[in-house]
Amino acid sequence: MTPEMEQFLSSMRENLNLPDAQAELIVAELRVHLQSDFLDRLRRSGRPEVEAAREAMLEFGDAMGLARELNAEHALHSRRMAMVRNIGAVMLALVGFFAVLFACDPWGLMHVVERLFPRNPNGVMIVGWLAPLWRGLWWMTQHLDVAVQDTILQVLPLVVVGLLVGHIARARGWVLALVPWFLFWALTWQAVARGKFPFGSMTHLAQPAIQAIALVSGAYLGRRLANWHSRTQKVLTGMSVLVATILYLVGFSRTNEGLAVATAFMAGYACVVGLATWGVLILLRRCGQGRQASAAQ
Amino acid sequence: MDRRDSELLRGTLASLVLAVLDTGPRYGYEIAKQIRGRTDGLLHLKEGSLYPALHAMERDGLLASEWLLRDTGPSRKYYRLTRRGRKALKADRARWERFRDAVDTVLVVRPAEGGLP
Numbered sequence: 001m002t003p004e005m006e007q008f009l010s011s012m013r014e015n016l017n018l019p020d021a022q023a024e025l026i027v028a029e030l031r032v033h034l035q036s037d038f039l040d041r042l043r044r045s046g047r048p049e050v051e052a053a054r055e056a057m058l059e060f061g062d063a064m065g066l067a068r069e070l071n072a073e074h075a076l077h078s079r080r081m082a083m084v085r086n087i088g089a090v091m092l093a094l095v096g097f098f099a100v101l102f103a104c105d106p107w108g109l110m111h112v113v114e115r116l117f118p119r120n121p122n123g124v125m126i127v128g129w130l131a132p133l134w135r136g137l138w139w140m141t142q143h144l145d146v147a148v149q150d151t152i153l154q155v156l157p158l159v160v161v162g163l164l165v166g167h168i169a170r171a172r173g174w175v176l177a178l179v180p181w182f183l184f185w186a187l188t189w190q191a192v193a194r195g196k197f198p199f200g201s202m203t204h205l206a207q208p209a210i211q212a213i214a215l216v217s218g219a220y221l222g223r224r225l226a227n228w229h230s231r232t233q234k235v236l237t238g239m240s241v242l243v244a245t246i247l248y249l250v251g252f253s254r255t256n257e258g259l260a261v262a263t264a265f266m267a268g269y270a271c272v273v274g275l276a277t278w279g280v281l282i283l284l285r286r287c288g289q290g291r292q293a294s295a296a297q
Numbered sequence: 298m299d300r301r302d303s304e305l306l307r308g309t310l311a312s313l314v315l316a317v318l319d320t321g322p323r324y325g326y327e328i329a330k331q332i333r334g335r336t337d338g339l340l341h342l343k344e345g346s347l348y349p350a351l352h353a354m355e356r357d358g359l360l361a362s363e364w365l366l367r368d369t370g371p372s373r374k375y376y377r378l379t380r381r382g383r384k385a386l387k388a389d390r391a392r393w394e395r396f397r398d399a400v401d402t403v404l405v406v407r408p409a410e411g412g413l414p
Contacts, residue, residue: 025364026348029374033326033344061345069349073356 002053005034008063015067018074026070030060306340310350312389313340315359315382322363322377325351351376359385 009027016023034056041052060066306313317323317331328351329342354360359382366372378386 025374026352028371029325030344030348032324032371032373033329033348035371036326037344059344061343066345066348069345070352073349073352 001031001035002038002049004050004053005038005057008057008060009034012063012067015064015071017067017071022074034060306342307346309393310342310346311354311359312386312393313342314347314350314354315378315386315389318360318376318378318382319386322375324373324375328376354382358382 009031012030013023013027016026018026037056037059038052041047041055042049045052047055313332314328317328317335323331325344325347329344329347332340332342351360355362355376358379360376361379362374362376364372364374
């Protein structure tokens with residue numbers, strides 16, 4: 001390999017916006033090709049070394065352009081993978097939501113709401129609106145085997161949380177994955193300490209499930225905000241923020257109603273965690289860019 | 298190879314790569330050399346377009362790759378056809394034959410049909 005060829009490869013390596021291991025493999029592959037081509041040319045025509053190297057490099061064209069094309073190919077793959085993971089996260093969130101429905105007795109909740117707010121029938125009414133669906137699901141759980149019920153009620157929410165934390169950890173590291181978890185515990189503890197935690201009247205099994213939903217929605221919102229690249233992601237982010245805001249406002253406008261307070265708490269929590277995660281990710285990204293810039297200098 | 302040849306080559310690059318790999322696993326430089334050799338240098342593949350195409354085909358599951366260690370010299374990345382790649386090659390061959398026949402019917406003027414009415 002001549003110094004010019006090494007310079008070509010190193011210039012292309014710098015422009016590859018891919019994980020280090022992947023970029024190294026691509027450069028290694030191109031190095032084999034460049035070297036073989038170069039040696040073939042030398043052997044065939046006995047040309048001067050400089051000329052053979054220049055011709056071999058010409059076949060590759062512009063180093064930056066080649067890097068850009070390879071980036072595009074691999075980025076497309078990453079985007080597809082991200083979409084698959086996002087769909088998985090949403091499905092898990094839905095599973096968590098149904099786990100909450102299974103965990104709460106609708107008649108018991110209506111009774112609790114009636115007792116808590118005897119002068120305000122709206123809370124009971126809201127629970128009543130959801131009751132048909134809820135009752136159907138509750139009926140289903142009553143006809144399942146006890147072991148299956150236990151699995152759904154206890155294991156599933158924890159699995160949802162575990163998978164989500166694992167997903168964030170793989171993408172951003174374990175420290176960051178634990179941030180939303182601890183933040184949630186801090187908020188829950190505060191709410192319980194002040195006697196404002198709206199889920200005290202539910203079965204104890206509902207609490208991990210509600211945590212799971214809040215954690216999933218918050219972290220999902222955070223990830224969407226942090227990956228601000230494609231139009232789809234912008235639309236998803238906009239919709240997430242809009243839905244969370246509406247839920248939050250609706251919840252605040254009906255602060256005397258048990259279920260609405262619960263909704264407000266969850267939606268508000270999703271916003272807080274989402275924005276906090278976003279802030280931390282942006283901060284980390286800027287720190288990373290700063291380090292790269294100083295390394296380049 | 299002029300600009301119009303390059304345009305034709307770009308449209309058929311994936312099929313050419315699939316056809317070369319149909320005879321066995323090869324690494325990037327070998328693929329380029331094979332195409333050049335089989336066409337007597339008429340189709341001169343730019344390496345700058347070969348590698349993005351190879352990576353895209355691997356991403357789409359048409360090719361699989363493997364790094365082979367060698368006792369002498371650097372290790373090489375060999376590409377081979379997957380089952381989906383074989384199916385794609387078969388479909389490409391059929392499509393190319395239909396396309397070639399269709400173009401021939403327009404471009405190739407037979408003596409009986411030639412001349413003014």
